Amino acid sequence: MRSPFAYTPRPRPLQSASPGAAVAYLGAFVAVAFLYSSPLVLAAVGAGAALAGLLAGASRAVRVALRMGGVLALLIVVVNVLVVNRGETVLLRLGELPVLGRVDVTGEALAAGAVIGLRAAVAMVAFAVYSACVDPDRVLRALRPLAGRSALTAALISRLVPVAAADAARLRDAGRLRGPAAAPLGRAVMARRLLTGSLDRAVDVAATLELRGYALEPPRRRLIARLSPRQWGQSCDRRPRYDRRFYAIGAVVIVAAVVGKLLGADGFAAYPTVEVGFGGATLALSALVVLAGLAPWRRRA
């Protein structure tokens, strides 16, 4: 079964954009999520990123990310209320627990944990949209002139992950088909076999990369040397159609977030008592972030 986060080419603006534009746009959501603690802004970031994913056709990735993010957020809330005893509103006294010591569940620790969990969940949605909508090949090739070895490693991993998943499924099947007198296929044995198999696979994939010329000098430098300045300018000027839109919206969101932060739009404090600000700046920034999620929208002909 194909991963919901696997890249799927679609004729949509986000998929058509260059990796830089897509990263700038989706990165703006992640940046706001880490810059702000206001639950309203964080919820807006989640809504914006999810909207972007839906408009880009990655609804399955968004759904799965929301589900996984929800579980993660819940886990963070539970851990936070168990390890943080700050806060004035005690909801539950659990007494002395092994390792943790005295545990009081406070409303403030609950709220703080919920905010951290929400941040993790919305970041997960943004990464899910990135994974499902941005072509990893284009990202790696964009990176290659800057960091050739890292790009090679990433290319190997990105190819080996699905191959290893397929190998694991086949090994599991073969394990079920072993005769009753054959040595059983334990988890440790299977893990070791999968590892050695992956190394063999990695050698094959690396050989293919060698044959395709991956070990050659990165192309940009050679291209610059080969083309005249005029030709070079022509080949570089051809930006994908939607790049400006994504760069512009990403920049607007980042600038608005920084300005909002300076104007006090991040109105949230968990301790000693929970305070949430719903000022005009917070509402305006939240509305802007949600609207930014419309960027991948494409007018139908």
Next chain:
Amino acid sequence: MPELATPPRAVPVLAIEGLSYAYPNADEPTKRASTAHTADDAGRVLRDVSLQLAPGEFALLAGRSACGKTTLLRAACGLVPHFHGGEIDGSVSVAGRDAIAAGPGELAGAVGYVAQDPETQVVSTTVAAEIGLPLEMRGDPPASRARAIEEVALALAIPHLLERTVDALSGGELQRVALAAALVTRPQLVLLDEPTSQLDPVAGDELIWLLRRLNEEWGVTVLLAEHRLERCLAAADRVVAMDAGIISFDGEPRDFLAWAQEVDNALETPSARLFSLAGIEPLPTGVRNARQILSSTDALGGREGDTPLSQLFPKTASAVRPSGSGKSTSRSGGVPLPPGGSSAVNARNLWVELGDGDRRRDVLKGIELGVAQGERVALMGRNGAGKSTLLRALAGLVEPVRGRAEAPGGIALLSQNPSDYLVRERVGDELPGAAGAAALRAVGLEHAVDADPRDLSGGERQRLALAIALAGRIEGEELPGLVALDEPTRGMDRALKGELVELVGGLAAAGAGVVVATHDVEFAAAFAARVVLLGEGVAIADGAANEVLSGGWYFATEVARILDAPGVVTPEQGVAYLAERGRIA
């Protein structure tokens, strides 16, 4: 009039001189423990090999398994020694460049290489990106890349795949994409290592003739390593045969056939064997050539008054079936069902869906299949027809959405990749105890108990995997009702296939029903008494092997295509047919 200057002699595209090579650590004792390696005492898998290919030649590289074909191809593209290491002597020149000094990356523009397993030959997410990668690596501008991708996609009939992701492709499609990536730089030389081993007869034939067309129209020099020689001999200009790391023959296809007849019968094609048994000269290089020769000798003439073939060749399927089974045959999904007592497997109205989301589709559509104990059945059909899924459903690895499959005596399934069964580093550890030893004895591997499974030959690994699947139920009463093998002949030469026929024949004789999913029509003719042909999840033909394998074009043996006589599929049957008609002495 001025005299025309004599054209300069063409520089060979590939020039190998005195090449000897040993893989790293090839002289370790464990590597010599099995019969897999034909290396000499110094561990050399290539020994003093010299070979030249002129521009535009189409050469076929023949030889038994593990004779050094793959290593020679790797040396010709620079992977040996650059990628694999090891010790090398001699020289390799590709398009005038020293391949030993240059390495595969720098040779990428001059030579394209397509390995046996297409899954590990793709490194990008989409087909277009995969094909364009070599061009991007050498810094071609986008417009030039786009044109080259489009042209090679058109040449290989895959423009509809360009926007798809590689994980959505079938094996045959992946193989074409790998070929496209190898050809997109317009190399002077293309090397292919058993490219048809995972393809059905239709796709395999298409690929060979596609290569021939590219060879003729683009002038690409082709060096093709293959076991199924009957498939590509007619397309080749020249045959290079290897044996234990040396070149044992180098010449024209017809001379190769005469050489194979004398030196190594395992390299004979079925048509050549038919002719040699019948005493007809010259030996044919393919179906068309064979028919021409037979017509010229009048061996195919005079059809009236012939003895009916049904009398000449009784249906072996009914002979193998338990006596008094009284099977009723129906077609198009209505498949013979053996009577209750002797049934090895019984599938009724079997529907299986695979995929997820939008891609969910019916792979099996109401299959009905009955196999009797002791029956030998070949399951055939195009890539994606549902053969593997049917075997997996019979073994309980996939749940049918409708219908059911029963295997009263149990089922042992050997899936496509025998290495999946080999998870330990010692054969004896895979099969412990007396039952394990019995399983090893049954497949003739008792001598290899201390060997590392990875050091066994392809055929031995296959047998070991079968022993693992059968361990604890290989003798007498415990033998599974059905033994199923999925595409077991990949990468096997004819001799190894012969051993496999003997092995599974023995299981059938001991009372197990044996079903083999295969693309190899010659293997099916040698092994099976009955053939079930699947098409898009439906059984489209089911009958005696010699009927089904002589009743079509693609799913027919070479002898059947030459003689076009119902029921005649093997060289021996062909000789009897010709003799009965009085065409040969």
